Amino acid sequence: MLLSKKGGRSAYFYMTDKLLKKQFFxxxxxxxxxxxxxxAVFTLAIVLSGIISAILIFFWYLFLILATLFTLFIILIYYPNLFSSVSFDGLNSFINVAITTVAPVSAGISLLFSAVSVIFLAMGEPKRSKGRIIFSSVLIGVSAILFIILLVGVASK
Amino acid sequence: MSKFTVRFINNLPLNSRVFIGGEEAAVKRDKSGVSECQAEVSGKAEVVVKNPFEAQLPFAKWFLRTLFYWIISAFGLFDFVPNKDARVINFAFSADINEDSVATVKFNRYMIDKQAAEITESSCETQISENLYTVDKKAKKRNRAYGAIRVLSVLAMIAVAAVVIIKSITG
Incomplete structure (x- = not known):
């Protein structure tokens, strides 16, 4: 039976204080x-960029060794300063600064907000936000591990 | 007082809620995928399925809430809009309850201005008073306006960040 849109109570009628509180939380x-x-994504990106840059540097030196072997020093004899212009100092210092200063802060933010979000979601509608609560709980662990590793790394320097 | 059970075949659409006698009823879902809710009722029971969402609030309340969300979510960057398309379900029926009764409701797929559900089985007298899928145009306009504000504020943040970075690099 299809009835008119009019005549029923508005949605606001059903928005009790309890429901509004739940939705707010x-x-x-x-x-x-x-x-x-x-x-967390930002922190992981910084940490991964450190790892990736290390891999990049490793491959660069591997390439140098291979190039040297394959060309049998021919090119280097003619152009002895060929590779001297390539330097990773800038990249390394940038990533070091990011890992020691920015990453611990963002890991801390991730840890704090994931903990707060679990509390708020539990105060709101835990049944409807089950997936999000589980994900945030896992994120608390991941962020805590990252935070501790980064802090230990900073303290040891 | 008699026990009134309402069974729902198919998922409750549009994240909706069930109200029996004006009170929200807890919906439990069994392993077979059938949901049901129960209430103690005497006489006539009014069952309403609605999906009230924040954009349907009176303007001042909606505005204050949205402003709060916009601020805490770094100017909308981490916010989301629940029920962006403002899809609405209006389904209500009344039932005359004299003894423990069961009514089974089957929901249809969402289609604007189409029937939302049908009562497939009932052990009591039922009468449907509302049965329609619609769009709340006012809420949709609000959602769109907020969406536009979020996009603009994120673009403004990117522009400000770019200026700050360029200035710090150039000294």
Whole structure:
């Protein structure tokens, strides 16, 4: 039976204070969870860039060795300063600064916001946000590990 | 008081909620995928399935909430809009309950201005009063406006960040 749109109570009638509170906590918790995910991704990107740059440097030196062997020093005899212009100092110092100063802060932000988001989501509608709560809980662990590793790394320098 | 059970075949659409006698009823889902909710009722029971969302609030309340979300989500960068398309389900029926009764409701797929559900089985007298999928145009306009504001504020943030980085590099 198809009835007219009119005549029924508006949606606002059903928005009790309890429901509004639940929606507020769920929405806020999801925002905090998004911030935590963003911060974790940022931290991982910095840490990974350090690892990737190390791999890049390794491959660069491997290439140098191979090039030297394959060309049997011919090119180097004519152009002895061929590779001297290539330097990773700038990249290394940039990544070092990022790992020692920015990454611990973003890992801390991720840890804090994932913990807060779990509290807010639990206060809102835990049944509807089950997946997000589990994900944020896992993120707490990942962020905590990253945070501790980065802090230990900074302290040992 | 009699026990009134409402069974739902197919998932509750559009993240909707079930209200029996004006109170939200807890919906439990069994392993077979059938959801059901129960309530103690005497006489007439009014069952309403709605999906109230924040964009349907009165303007001042919606504005304050959205402003708060916009600020804490770094100017909308980490925010999201629940029910962006403002899809609405309006389904309501009343049932005369004299003894423990069961009604089974089957939801249809969302199609604008089409029937939302049908009562396939019932052990009591039922009468459907609302049964329609619609779009809340006012809420949709609000969602779109907020979406545009979010995009603009994120672009502005990128522009400011670019200026700050360029200035710090050039000294």
């Amino acid at each position: 769920s929405h806020t918790g999801t925002i905090f969870s998004n911030i935590a995910i963003g911060a």
